[in-house]
Amino acid sequence: MGWLIWIGAAVSLVGLAGLTWCIIKVWRARKAGLPEEELRAVVRSVVALNMGALFLSTIGLMIVILGIFLK
Numbered sequence: 001m002g003w004l005i006w007i008g009a010a011v012s013l014v015g016l017a018g019l020t021w022c023i024i025k026v027w028r029a030r031k032a033g034l035p036e037e038e039l040r041a042v043v044r045s046v047v048a049l050n051m052g053a054l055f056l057s058t059i060g061l062m063i064v065i066l067g068i069f070l071k
Helices: 002-031 036-070
Strands: none
Touching: 002 036
């Protein structure tokens, strides 16, 4: 079941990359000095991807734990 651990790690890393992308996008928007409404629009557009990336990270870690238990 070692392959299950590696698949889970890969899924978790994809989720982590998505979370990093969300952080960078909002950080750049804040640094650009956008007006309040435009900043809210950027944050609003990132929320769905942020939740999806967090979900992927969580599922990936669950797969890793499952692979460890089944090993």
